[in-house]
Amino acid sequence: MPSLIETRGLTAFYGDFQALFGVDIRLEPGETIAVIGANGAGKSTLMRSVSGLIVNRHEMILHRGEPIGALAAPDVMRRGIALVPEGRKLFASLTVEENLKVGACGRQGDGPWTLETIYDLFPILKERRRNPATALSGGQQQMVAIGRALMSNPQILLCDEISLGLAPVVIKDIYAAFSKIRATGAAIVIVEQDIAQALKVADRVYCMMEGRITLSGCPRDLDRADIHAAYFGAEPHELH
Amino acid sequence: MSFIDTLLQGILLGGLYALFAAGLSLVFGIMRLVNLAHGDLIVLAAFLILLIVSTLGLDPFLAAVVAAPLMFGLGWLLQYYLLNRTLGKDILPPLLVTFGLSIVIQNGLLESFTADSRRISANAMETASVDFGGISAGVMPLVTFVSSVLVIVALNQLIYRTSLGRAFRATSDDVVTATLMGIRPNSIFAIATGTAMMIVTVAALYLGMRANFDPTAGPARLIYAFEAVIIGGLGSLWGTLAGGIILGVAQTVGAAINPEWQILAGHIAFLLVLLFRPRGLFPRAMD
Ligand SMILES: Nc1ncnc2c1ncn2[C@@H]1O[C@H](COP(=O)(O)OP(=O)(O)OP(=O)(O)O)[C@@H](O)[C@H]1O
Numbered sequence A: 001m002p003s004l005i006e007t008r009g010l011t012a013f014y015g016d017f018q019a020l021f022g023v024d025i026r027l028e029p030g031e032t033i034a035v036i037g038a039n040g041a042g043k044s045t046l047m048r049s050v051s052g053l054i055v056n057r058h059e060m061i062l063h064r065g066e067p068i069g070a071l072a073a074p075d076v077m078r079r080g081i082a083l084v085p086e087g088r089k090l091f092a093s094l095t096v097e098e099n100l101k102v103g104a105c106g107r108q109g110d111g112p113w114t115l116e117t118i119y120d121l122f123p124i125l126k127e128r129r130r131n132p133a134t135a136l137s138g139g140q141q142q143m144v145a146i147g148r149a150l151m152s153n154p155q156i157l158l159c160d161e162i163s164l165g166l167a168p169v170v171i172k173d174i175y176a177a178f179s180k181i182r183a184t185g186a187a188i189v190i191v192e193q194d195i196a197q198a199l200k201v202a203d204r205v206y207c208m209m210e211g212r213i214t215l216s217g218c219p220r221d222l223d224r225a226d227i228h229a230a231y232f233g234a235e236p237h238e239l240h
Numbered sequence B: 001m002s003f004i005d006t007l008l009q010g011i012l013l014g015g016l017y018a019l020f021a022a023g024l025s026l027v028f029g030i031m032r033l034v035n036l037a038h039g040d041l042i043v044l045a046a047f048l049i050l051l052i053v054s055t056l057g058l059d060p061f062l063a064a065v066v067a068a069p070l071m072f073g074l075g076w077l078l079q080y081y082l083l084n085r086t087l088g089k090d091i092l093p094p095l096l097v098t099f100g101l102s103i104v105i106q107n108g109l110l111e112s113f114t115a116d117s118r119r120i121s122a123n124a125m126e127t128a129s130v131d132f133g134g135i136s137a138g139v140m141p142l143v144t145f146v147s148s149v150l151v152i153v154a155l156n157q158l159i160y161r162t163s164l165g166r167a168f169r170a171t172s173d174d175v176v177t178a179t180l181m182g183i184r185p186n187s188i189f190a191i192a193t194g195t196a197m198m199i200v201t202v203a204a205l206y207l208g209m210r211a212n213f214d215p216t217a218g219p220a221r222l223i224y225a226f227e228a229v230i231i232g233g234l235g236s237l238w239g240t241l242a243g244g245i246i247l248g249v250a251q252t253v254g255a256a257i258n259p260e261w262q263i264l265a266g267h268i269a270f271l272l273v274l275l276f277r278p279r280g281l282f283p284r285a286m287d
């Protein structure tokens, strides 16, 4: 059976600047994987490529074995692939509830997520549903961004740095929601700079550096020194 | 009584200007596109209504109902196949293309309908008036004003109460993120311009019934529309109505002092607002 998502020798460019150099990752049904790496490693570029914000060579990205690399974002999302973008990107002139509803624009068929089930997942959003989305705290805004992506009932949820800039207790709340999201059968890709957080939630981890995958494996098989080397590019013995 | 009378005429005239402006305001609000052919499209719609009235023998209001979907289709095609290609970081291409379009429409109309000035006949309605305790108002200006309020109420319902309206606002906020929601911005823009062309049809109906028009009448209508949008504040439809009214009142008050000052007084009011409130009276934040 083909993987849910597979990238094959994925390259990506911003003008003349090459940001990805032959990235191979795969995501199996029901799995949660984490992509870690330092600033500028290419994690967001990978997410933008999979979600169709960056158009790639068609056969470089496969969804259930079918090429989707050259599809634009609206077509990718109609295949059940939703992105929670880096920096949340909420619609400033829409209320919390309208942001959630917009997430359902490209929804195909039925699924577990509706306004009610999103409000069950993040009850605070129900209280604040008539507020402008950007009037919320950072953590609440991140909940809206996740809820908005879920409203399309995706089989694949891509999350780009959802814990960035949030207090530890808020991060805990947000990650608590992920066990419920996983329980619906969705596969999840989490981009994280917090290695410990990534190792805690993921079934498998990919580490990126300078546009390449430098390490991959199950958290329990990975050794701290190897992760450091793959993350920072330094030999383990150079670190103390 | 004469001052109140002048004021009333001005307010009612403002309804016509708001109709000229509402489509321009909608399109600008959603895609930051200033359509310099807007006035010519109003004149084109007026000729279309005239054509339907004369060939099918319909009442002008019915003719406008027939013309509206045709204008929607024209707007959709224009946006999807031409104007979408001009949108981007650079604001110059849409200005150049719509300026060119303005010339093409004027010449096209000149070729097809000659330079003669025309009028859509509304028969009895043209001269009918009603009396409010000593102040009389023409039925035509009243109906125009009521139409402009209805158009703006309907547009606000569309924008703030429907899923299409949500998609309009989301796309206007952030095109890239909107695509992540499954929204296709090019289709959204085409529907927006199509909708603007239906408002243009309403504006054309009253333009054609109230005064003579000819193929070169567009640019002046564009200027009134533009001034109403700027006075009201970009992106606010009620602001656009207020802008139309201020323009209308300034013109009628100017004309009451000296008939030659009508147009000039409108422009001066526009410049004064621009001087003291550069972002207009009701910029979007207040919507
Ligand atoms: N829009 C862009 N135009 C040009 N270069 C870009 C653009 N976005 C990213 N880059 C470059 O591409 C490389 C990868 O960036 P990317 O945003 O994918 O990294 P990242 O791993 O997500 O980093 P961060 O942890 O800071 O989010 C970086 O060198 C970055 O400078």
Ligand SMILES: [Mg+2]
Pocket: A043, A044, A045, A086, A160, A161
């Ligand atoms: Mg990033």
